[in-house]
Amino acid sequence: MRAIRPLALAAAGALALTACGGGGESVDTGGGGGGDGGGDNVLVAAVSAQPDQFDPHVTNAYPSFQVLENVYDTLVVPNAEDLTMEPSLAESWETSEDGLTWTFTLREGVTFHDGSEFDSADVVYSYNRIIDEELANSYRFANVASVEGPDPQTVVITVTQPTPNLLALIGAFKGMAILPEGAAEDLDLTTEANGTGPFQLESSDASSTVLTAYEDYWGGAPSIDGVEFRYITEPAAALTSLRNGEIQWTDNVPPQQVQALGEDQDVELASTPSVDxxxxxxxxxxxxxxxxxxxxxxxxxxxxxxxxxxxxxxxxxxxxxxxxxxxxxxxxxxxxxxxxxxxxxxxxxxxxxxxxxxxxxxxxxxxxxxxxxxxxxxxxxxxxxxxxxxxxxxxxxxxxxxxxxxxxxxxxxxxxxxxxxxxxxxxxxxxxxxxxxxxxxxxxxxxxxxxxxxxxxxxxxxxxxxxxxxxxxxxxxxxxxxxVVQAWTPGLEGYRIRADRAINFEEVQLP
Missing domain, CATH: 3.10.105.10 (Dipeptide-binding Protein; Domain 3)
Structure with missing residues (x-):
């Protein structure tokens, strides 16, 4: 059985990690990790709402996926430039001539945040959990007859009819994340996480969610020590916090100020047409x-x-x-x-x-x-x-x-x-x-x-x-x-704005 350091409840009573900006008890590992405003190498990002929970297979809330994008991986992932699918946990794949069998070769040397090794059993478990429990994205497997792992580095997905968008179905967003085998039995996935992504979930409460860098990330250790997501509902307040240096990044930009901000030397502004x-x-x-x-x-x-x-x-x-x-x-x-x-x-x-x-x-x-x-x-x-x-x-x-x-x-x-x-x-x-x-x-x-x-x-x-x-x-x-309109502090490097609003911070370097 795999385990990960739990997010212990800091107060008695049930935890409600909702997307609202109000109440809810604090959860914390006790490890700090930047929850007090971070350190010199912790990115503080302002988002408009709080995650409703952290189970990627259950939640439909974008505020949750803003966090989970940095915690979990999928077999394939949209390219940042044109959203075509490229390798992630699967390093390659091939399709049979009749289009009914997809064979994925998995990346070697990948570990979960608890140090356990990633292999095909984790993919089979994750996909079958979504299918068998009819979770939020079970419809994405409507044409899937079976998911099998004939060996640790191979996953075979058999479909009942040609499915030209299978890669998009399994990789478009972290609702299709790969969890470790048995994760739902070992963890409370509403408040805990164990992914293969560049950051680990450290703590979350009614004001912020804190991630810390996973040094053994298969893509290379992140350039920063962690990320603190702060919930700032009002766009004007988020912009003020950016200008004051209290945060370094936000996607909560006042739309009426977008044109003026393009000429503001104190803010780096970027926008791109979305797929929303x-x-x-x-x-x-x-x-x-x-x-x-x-x-x-x-x-x-x-x-x-x-x-x-x-x-x-x-x-x-x-x-x-x-x-x-x-x-x-x-x-x-x-x-x-x-x-x-x-x-x-x-x-x-x-x-x-x-x-x-x-x-x-x-x-x-x-x-x-x-x-x-x-x-x-x-x-x-x-x-x-x-x-x-x-x-x-x-x-x-x-x-x-x-x-x-x-x-x-x-x-x-x-x-x-x-x-x-x-x-x-x-x-x-x-x-x-x-x-x-x-x-x-x-x-x-x-x-x-x-x-x-x-x-x-x-x-x-x-x-x-x-x-x-x-x-x-x-x-x-x-x-x-x-x-998509986002803003960050001048001098921040390594961040790419994306049409699909996926927020990836592993390559960010703070000024």
């Missing part, structure tokens, strides 16, 4: 939002350009189909032009009496969601839809989403690489992230077919067809694609 999208979705199980004419009326009343300008200023582009313009899979389809009269007509045709009250659930830990919701509320009021903006902490937001306790909600999808990431589990019937309760047999068929189509042009056509129906049905009301 922001959206609003309505609950199909709650009248009148089960009525397609009501949803289309709301989609017609929303001025996406105005929402984008308010929420992101120049750092985003309106888009009604999720996939960004610079992608091969971009679909230029925008059926909803803002038109109050047309929206009122659609409401009249729906047969639903007005005014309609709609609760719109957002979280203050992503302030742009609050701004966007307020603009949408002002746009819907003239057509007879009274929006009650519900501003929640992120933990409550996630819980209510899971329970289906909402009229409508707003947030973003981050780190999408393959076109399936943009549509499949959000809109296929019984999809793991289909919280709105959407079901369209034609969409199911198109998305299922697209997932196994090996011809890229034919695959794009299938996703285009599915996207058109999804947009017309207003399963999601897509809003915009934001840029």
């Amino acid at each position: 999208y922001w959206y609003m979705s309505m609950n199909y199980d709650r009248p009148p939002f089960d009525n397609p004419q009501v949803r289309r009326a709301i989609a017609t009343a929303v001025d996406r350009a105005e929402v984008t300008e308010a929420a992101r200023f120049e750092a985003a582009r309106p888009n009604q189909t999720a996939i960004p313009e610079d992608s091969f899979y971009y679909y230029d389809y925008a059926p909803f032009e803002p038109d109050e009269d047309a929206a009122r007509q659609l409401l009249q045709e729906s047969g639903v009496s007005t005014p309609i009250t709609m609760g719109l659930m957002v979280t203050d830990e992503f302030p742009e969601s609050v701004t966007a919701a307020q603009v949408i509320a002002s746009q819907l009021e003239p057509i007879g839809v009274n929006v009650e903006v519900e501003v929640l902490d992120f933990a409550t937001w996630l819980d209510r989403q899971d329970q289906g306790d909402f009229d409508a909600f707003m947030l973003s999808w981050l780190g999408n690489i393959d076109p399936a990431d943009f549509y499949e589990q959000q809109h296929i019937s019984n999809g793991s992230s289909n919280y709105q309760g959407y079901s369209n047999p034609q969409v199911d068929q198109l998305l299922t077919q697209a997932a196994t189509e090996t011809d890229e042009d034919a695959r794009k056509e299938l996703y285009d067809q599915a996207a058109k129906i999804i947009v017309d049905d207003v399963s999601y009301l897509y809003l915009y694609n934001p840029d």
